[in-house]
Structures are given as structure tokens and as C-alpha cells.
Amino acid sequence: xxxxxxxxxxxxxxxxxxxxxxxxxxxxxxxxxxxxxxxxxxxxxxxxxxxxxxxxxxxxxxxxxxxxxxxxxxxxxxxxxxxxxxxxxxxxxxxxxxxxxxxxxxxxxxxxxxxxxxxxxxxxxxxxxxxxxxxxxxxxxxxxxxxxxxxxxxxxxxxxxxxxxxxxxxxxxxxxxxxxxxxxxxxxxxxxxxxxxxxxxxxxxxxxxxxxxxxxxxxxxxxxxxxxxxxxxxxxxxxxxxxxxxxxxxxxxxxxxxxxxxxxxxxxxxxxx
Amino acid sequence: xxxxxxxxxxxxxxxxxxxxxxxxxxxxxxxxxxxxxxxxxxxxxxxxxxxxxxxxxxxxxxxxxxxxxxxxxxxxxxxxxxxxxxxxxxxxxxxxxxxxxxxxxxxxxxxxxxxxxxxxxxxxxxxxxxxxxxxxxxxxxxxxxxxxxxxxxxxxxxxxxxxxxxxxxxxxxxxxxxxxxxxxxxxxxxxxxxxxxxxxxxxxxxxxxxxxxxxxxxxxxxxxxxxxxxxxxxxxxxxxxxxxxxxxxxxxxxxxxxxxxxxxxxxxxxxxxxx
Numbered sequence: 001x002x003x004x005x006x007x008x009x010x011x012x013x014x015x016x017x018x019x020x021x022x023x024x025x026x027x028x029x030x031x032x033x034x035x036x037x038x039x040x041x042x043x044x045x046x047x048x049x050x051x052x053x054x055x056x057x058x059x060x061x062x063x064x065x066x067x068x069x070x071x072x073x074x075x076x077x078x079x080x081x082x083x084x085x086x087x088x089x090x091x092x093x094x095x096x097x098x099x100x101x102x103x104x105x106x107x108x109x110x111x112x113x114x115x116x117x118x119x120x121x122x123x124x125x126x127x128x129x130x131x132x133x134x135x136x137x138x139x140x141x142x143x144x145x146x147x148x149x150x151x152x153x154x155x156x157x158x159x160x161x162x163x164x165x166x167x168x169x170x171x172x173x174x175x176x177x178x179x180x181x182x183x184x185x186x187x188x189x190x191x192x193x194x195x196x197x198x199x200x201x202x203x204x205x206x207x208x209x210x211x212x213x214x215x216x217x218x219x220x221x222x223x224x225x226x227x228x229x230x231x232x233x234x235x236x237x238x239x240x241x242x243x244x245x246x247x248x249x250x251x252x253x254x255x256x257x258x259x260x261x262x263x264x265x266x267x268x269x270x271x272x273x
Numbered sequence: 274x275x276x277x278x279x280x281x282x283x284x285x286x287x288x289x290x291x292x293x294x295x296x297x298x299x300x301x302x303x304x305x306x307x308x309x310x311x312x313x314x315x316x317x318x319x320x321x322x323x324x325x326x327x328x329x330x331x332x333x334x335x336x337x338x339x340x341x342x343x344x345x346x347x348x349x350x351x352x353x354x355x356x357x358x359x360x361x362x363x364x365x366x367x368x369x370x371x372x373x374x375x376x377x378x379x380x381x382x383x384x385x386x387x388x389x390x391x392x393x394x395x396x397x398x399x400x401x402x403x404x405x406x407x408x409x410x411x412x413x414x415x416x417x418x419x420x421x422x423x424x425x426x427x428x429x430x431x432x433x434x435x436x437x438x439x440x441x442x443x444x445x446x447x448x449x450x451x452x453x454x455x456x457x458x459x460x461x462x463x464x465x466x467x468x469x470x471x472x473x474x475x476x477x478x479x480x481x482x483x484x485x486x487x488x489x490x491x492x493x494x495x496x497x498x499x500x501x502x503x504x505x506x507x508x509x510x511x512x513x514x515x516x517x518x519x520x521x522x523x524x525x526x527x528x529x530x531x532x533x534x535x536x537x538x539x540x541x542x543x544x545x546x547x548x
Contacts, residue, residue, distance in 0.1 A: 165355035170325050171423075172358075175370035175430055176346035181380040185369060189360045266360050269412040 047236040056240040071225070072244075079222040080248070082138060083210050086145025090206075091199060093146065094153025099191065101154065102161025103183055112158070119151030123209060131217060141213040148209040149202040153195070160194040161187050193267035196260040200253050207249055275336060275433030275466045276301045277322065282331030283501065284317050291317050293501035295331070297485065304460055304467045306481035306510075308474060313487050313502040315470045319438050322468060323350055335433065346374075349427030349465075353439040356423035357411045363422055364407045367394040370429040397425040401455060417448035421455065428463065435460070437469040441476065449473075453480055484508045 009017055026049075033046040047055075060072040067074070100107045101115065127144055134140040164187060172182045214223030222245050229237045261268050277299040284292040291314040299305055307315050320326040322333065324344045333340040335347065344350070357366050371390035372382050382390050398407050401421040403414075411419050420440055427435060437456075441449045457480060460467050471477050477484050486506040493499045 166325075167352045167355035168358060170323065170344050171350060171352070171356060171426075172369075172373075173344035174323070174346060174348060174350050174432070175373050175426065177369075177373040177380070178377065181373050181377070185372070185380045186358060190358075264360065266410040266412060269410070 044233045044235055047239070052236045052240050055234075055236040056244075059237070075220055075222045075225050075241075076244070076248070078218075078220045079210060079214065082141045082214075082221070083145065083206055085138075085142045086210070087149070087199065087202070087206055089142065090146045090148075090150040090153055090202070091195065093150040094157050094195065094198070095188075095191075097154045098157025098195075099161060099183055099187060101158035102191075103179070103187055108158075115151065115154055115158075119155060121147075123148035124212060127213065127216065136217040141210065141218070144213045145206050145209045149205055152202060152205075153198050156198040157191055157195055161191050164190055189264070190267075193260050193264040196256050196264075200256045203249050203252055203256075207245060211245075277340075277434065277466060277468075278332075278334045278337075279322075280332045280334075282321070282328040282333065284314065284321065284326065285329040285501070289498035290501035292321075292328075292487075293503050295487075295503055297504060297507070299466060299468070299483075301336075301466055302464050304480060304482045305469070306477035306484045307468060307470045307487060308472070308477045308484065309487035309502065309505075311472075313489065315487055316438055318487065319436050319468060319470050322434065323348055323436050346370075346430045347432055348434045348436060349430055349432035350436045350438065351420065351423045351427055351440040353442050356440075357419055357426060359411050362408050362410055363398055363403055363414070364391065364394055366411070366422055366426050367397050367429050370426060394429065397429055398422075400428075400459075401425045415448070417444050417452060420444065420452060424456065424459065428459065431463065432465060435463075435465045435467045437467065437471075439470055439472060442472060449476070456480065478510060482509075482511050484510055 029046065030049065033048050036043040036046050037048065056072065060070060063069060064071050064074075097111075097115070101112055102108075123144060126147060127140075130140040130143050130147075134143055168186055169182060172186045177185065210221075211223030211226070214221040215227040218224040222241055226238050226241050277297075279295055279297045279299075282292060282295045283290070295318065307318060309315050317326060321328055322340065324341055327342055350356075358369065361369060368382075368387075368390055369380075371393065372380050375386060375390065376382055395404075395407065398404060401424055403418060403421055403425065406414060406418060411422065414422065423440070440456075441452045444452065453476065456467075469477070469480065484506070485504050485508075487502040488505045489500050489502050490505065491500045
């Protein structure tokens with residue numbers, strides 16, 4: 001008998017093994033739902049999958065009577081726009097400040113302690129301030145996401161730039177590179193894979209901040225919808241919405257992983273398959 | 274021309290004295306091997322010439338002008354590790370040095386200028402025998418191939434001085450011999466001054482035209498950092514030099530040589546300059 005740590009599944013078995021827990025979860029849900037319906041035909045807690053499918057199909061294909069929009073897509077669009085803007089500005093902030101902190105000892109001496117302190121502020125505690133300063137519109141939600149994840153990106157990037165061997169920095173200088181050229185051609189490309197990894201890890205927190213902001217003050221969005229229909233115990237909307245948000249986050253994560261491996265193949269050479 | 278003068282240089286880190294009163298004139302075009310026990314300041318000496326470290330006292334000049342206190346294109350370097358950029362291909366690594374020079378803002382060349390730089394880069398890559406691997410990333414190269422690349426990269430700038438910090442230390446003996454056969458003609462062809470730090474005495478004697486040994490002149494057991502290293506031996510290894518070279522170039526003539534016995538007595542030969 002081989003050791004457990006040496007047993008590697010083949011490609012087919014891998015797919016099967018990946019699907020198995022999902023199938024199991026769905027199966028348990030179906031059982032539970034059927035059980036509750038059998039006891040109480042009006043049960044709202046675990047609606048059957050058919051009911052959720054018809055509700056979500058209606059939300060995705062029939063215009064809303066009040067606003068005239070397709071609710072699911074309008075919510076998704078609004079949320080993704082906020083998320084995209086938030087992640088985008090956070091990445092930009094992370095890149096600029098992270099590279100400056102990592103590359104320039106003067107900047108590091110001046111700002112690293114400040115960044116370390118600022119990154120400890122709980123972003124949700126700032127939400128009331130954001131609402132007061134930026135109003136209840138889009139801006140405050142985007143700013144919350146930026147404030148929530150930019151400090152992590154800044155510190156992660158500064159650390160990964162700082163971890164580039166000094167030999168490479170010296171080598172670049174002996175090849176005639178200026179500070180700017182070293183940042184552009186040595187530090188930035190080597191920091192990019194790590195930035196994308198950090199961004200992947202930030203997707204979860206980004207959604208957390210997005211949905212929190214939407215739950216408190218919004219007129220559309222995935223988080224807004226969930227917290228709106230909560231009043232009617234509409235689990236047939238909430239559960240599919242949660243699944244949809246999860247799927248979006250998962251696809252985003254997967255896309256970033258693929259982009260990182262496609263664009264920076266050299267960074268993943270030693271990766272265990 | 275690329276003569277280096279080191280005058281009364283001390284390097285101290287806090288209480289620790291690493292180098293003390295180092296004096297040496299290195300002639301233009303010399304190949305200087307630097308040997309000595311671990312931690313005696315060989316690499317510190319090299320980093321000082323490189324501009325990465327600064328002497329606490331003393332002066333270094335290159336062709337009479339003070340050495341800039343930061344690394345620059347006049348001094349190329351090959352480190353033992355991390356010498357090449359892992360995110361660039363072999364060709365890209367060599368191309369980068371042309372791109373730094375010709376494109377100040379983007380550090381990237383396009384069109385005809387890129388093609389002409391690529392041609393120069395290809396010549397260098399072929400010159401160190403990496404032609405078939407031009408489009409690979411360094412991670413796909415062996416240790417020896419990575420060092421070849423680092424050498425090609427350093428040569429792209431046509432530096433006056435080439436600094437080698439245990440460049441072949443991590444290579445197996447066969448590869449090391451190949452690297453010796455590569456570096457010697459390149460040194461002659463480019464007419465650079467080479468300073469090579471090494472642990473391998475055979476390599477030091479085999480490649481160098483001059484060998485300096487760094488060591489502490491005194492060790493105080495209570496205060497091991499009180500005394501720094503200085504040049505204890507300074508040997509001329511040229512063909513007509515006075516030092517018999519461990520069976521490399523000449524047979525010993527006339528019994529045990531005066532130099533080696535005086536060396537054993539701990540005499541300081543550092544004042545002697547190279548012809």
C-alpha cells in the first residue's frame with residue numbers, strides 16, 4: 001500500500017472528485033426541502049429548486065413592473081460596476097504606493113509607519129463618515145471598497161518589491177538603469193504576479209464591503225436586493241442571489257489566476273501541479 | 274583604460290572592522306583574483322569597487338577620478354546567484370541593457386531600433402554559447418547557463434571593469450572548467466580589468482594575472498571584530514612573474530621559491546605593485 005500522500009488522482013477522477021461534494025450538498029438540500037414541504041406546504045425556509053429557478057428566471061427575463069428593468073441583470077451590472085471601480089482604484093493605489101514604498105528608502109522611512117497604522121482602521125467603522133462626506137451615491141460605496149482593500153495591496157506589494165534580491169537592483173544599475181527604469185523593468189514586472197495573487201485574495205473582502213454598503217444605502221445592486229427581499233422571507237430570491245454572487249466571485253478569481261499564469265509564465269515555473 | 278587605485282581604505286560596520294588600510298593599484302587590463310577565508314571581507318571589497326558599499330575611510334579612484342558611490346554602467350558585475358532577471362528571456366535579459374540606454378522613459382525599444390539592438394544582443398548570446406536557448410526563461414536554464422547569461426548581460430555595456438563575485442562557486446567542476454574557458458578569451462578580447470572573488474584556489478591561480486589574499490593580520494579572541502582584514506599576499510601570476518604557479522604555467526625553477534617561504538613567514542607583500 002502506497003502512502004496516502006503519494007496517491008495522485010488522474011484527470012478523470014479529479015473532475016469526479018471535484019463534483020462529488022457539490023452534488024452531495026445539492027442532494028442534502030433537496031432532501032431537506034422536500035421534508036419541510038411535506039410537513040408544511042407553505043414553508044419558506046428551504047424552497048424547492050424548481051421554485052427558485054422559476055423565480056430567478058422571472059427576475060432575469062421579465063421587466064420589473066415598477067422600474068421596467070430586468071432586475072437580476074440591473075442588480076448585477078450595478079454591483080459589478082461598483083466592485084470593478086473599487087478594485088481598479090485599489091489596485092492603482094496599491095501599485096503606486098507599494099512600488100514607491102518598496103523601492104525608495106526615503107518614502108519608506110516617511111510613510112511605512114503611517115500606512116501600517118492606517119491599514120488597521122476597520123473600514124466598516126468609516127462607512128458612516130463616507131456616507132456623510134460622499135453622500136449616499138455610488139462614490140461612497142466605491143470608496144469603501146478602496147479603503148477596505150488598498151492598504152492590504154499596498155503592504156503586500158511593498159513587501160514583495162522589498163523581497164526582490166538586492167543583486168538584481170545592483171545589476172540593473174550596472175546596466176545603466178535609472179531609478180524609474182528599474183521600477184518599470186525590474187520591480188513592476190516581478191511584482192505583477194504577486195499583485196494579481198493579492199487581488200485574488202481581496203475579492204472576498206471586496207464583496208463583503210460592497211454588499212455591506214449596498215445593504216445600508218442603495219437603490220439597486222445584489223446586496224440591496226438580498227436585504228430588500230429579506231423582509232418577505234423570500235428565500236427563493238436570496239439563495240439564488242447568494243449562489244450567483246459566489247459564482248461571480250469564483251469566476252473573477254479563476255480569471256485572475258489564468259491571467260497571471262498566461263501573462264507571467266516565468267513566475268509559476270516551480271508551481272506544483 | 275581602467276586602472277583602479279585603492280588608497281588606505283577602511284570599511285567599518287559599527288564596531289566591526291571589516292577591512293583596514295587596504296592599499297592596492299590595479300593596472301588596466303589585469304585579471305585579479307581575490308581569495309581569503311570566509312567572512313574576511315572579500316565580497317565587501319568587491320562591493321566597494323562596485324559602489325554598493327562605501328568605504329568608511331580612504332579613497333578609490335578609477336583612472337584617476339573618484340569612483341561614483343553607486344553602481345553604474347562602467348562596472349559590470351556577475352554575482353553567484355540572482356544575477357539575471359527571472360522575468361525576462363535570455364535575449365530579453367541582454368536586450369534590457371540596450372533598452373535602458375536608448376529609451377530613458379519607457380526602457381523599451383520598438384521597430385528598427387529594437388531590431389538593431391536585438392542583433393547586438395544575439396551576437397552576445399551566441400558568443401557565450403546560449404544561441405539555442407535565446408527564448409528561454411532563466412528558470413529553464415542550468416546554473417552554468419545562467420552564469421553565461423549573466424556574463425553576456427554584463428558585457429553588453431562594455432564595462433571598463435568586470436566584477437565577479439564567486440561567479441562559478443555553485444557550479445559543478447566540469448561546468449566550471451567550461452566557464453573558465455569562456456571567461457578568459459572574453460577578458461582578453463574586451464580588454465577589461467577583472468576582479469574575481471573566489472574560494473577556489475585553483476581557479477584563482479589558473480585565471481588570474483595577479484592574486485591578492487585578504488586576511489586579518491591579528492585576531493583578538495576577546496574582540497574578534499577589532500581587527501579587519503587587509504592584503505596579506507599579493508602575487509604576480511603573469512608568465513614572467515616571480516611566482517611559481519602551482520603547476521599551471523611553469524615548472525618550479527630552483528627549489529622552493531623565495532616568495533612562498535616569505536609568505537609562510539607572514540611577510541606583508543602588499544606594497545609591491547604589479548608591473
